[in-house]
Amino acid sequence: MTKAHPYLNFDGKAEEAFNFYKSIFGGEFTFLQKMGDVPGSDQIPENEKNRVMHVSLPISEHTTLMASDCLPSAGHVFVEGNNMYISLSLDSREEADRLFNGLSSGGNVEMPMEDMFWGDYFGSFKDKFGIQWMISHNAQA
Template identity: 60%
Template sequence: MKVNPYLNFDGTAEEAMTFYKSVLGGEFEGGVSYFGEAPGMELPEEEKNRVMHISLKVSEDVAIMASDTSPSMGHVLHKGNHNYISLAPDSREEGERIFNGLSAGGKIEMNYEKTFWGAYFGSFEDKYGIGWMINYTLQPGEE
C-alpha cells in the first residue's frame, strides 16, 4: 500500500506544486487537470483554470497530490495545523537544503537542528499554509 498526501488549495495548487517541484525535484504525473476540462461541469469563468488534480512524483514510493477548491460547488478551504508532510531525507545536508528551500517565505516553527532523539529536525508552515516536518535520523558515528 502506498500513502500519498493530498493537499487542497484555494486557487494556488499549480503554483504551490511547481514550487515544491523546484525544491524536491520529481515530475508531474499525467499533467495538470483543470476544472474547466471536465465535461458537463458548469462553472464560473474564474474557476475553470483551477486545478482539479495534479500529482508530483518525488520518488518511486512518494507522490504529493493536490487540487484547488471550487467555491461554486460549495468547497471551502480551512487552513490549519491538522496536516503535515513529513520528509525523511537521505542526509543531514539534503534535509537542510529542503528545509531552507520549502520554508522560504513561510513561518518556521522549529529550526532544523540536532535534537535529543538523535536526529536533525525542523518544522514549518510554508508560504501556502502547508505544514512540513524534515527529520534526518543520525547514523551510527554521525554527529
C-alpha cells in the first residue's frame, strides 16, 4: 500500500508547530532531532542549532506528519505555507469537526465545515503556522 506522508518546512517553528499538532492528534513523536545533534553540527551557527532537523508524528495507522526547519546559513529560503494543503478524509462528521476546530484555532478559515454539492462534508483553512488544510468526510465512502 502506498502511504502519503506530508512533509512541512518551518523557519524555526517546527517544534512549536508539532507540539500544537500533537495536542490535536494525540500520540507521541517517533523521531525528534535538532540540528545541533547531527554530524557536522560544529559548522552550524549557534542560533540555528536548536532548529529541528527532523520530526515525525504518526497521525493514523498509515500517515505520518513530518517536518524540519530551514537553515538560512545553508541558503534555505522559507516561504510560509508553500501553497500546499494537507487533505484529511475522516470517518465521521464528529471527527471532521474536532480536527477542523482544533487545527484552525488561531488560523484563518477559508471555508467552514459544510455539506458540499459533491457529497462531502468539507472545510478548509490556513492554521496559525501558515499550513493549509482541507478536512472532509464522505458518508458514502
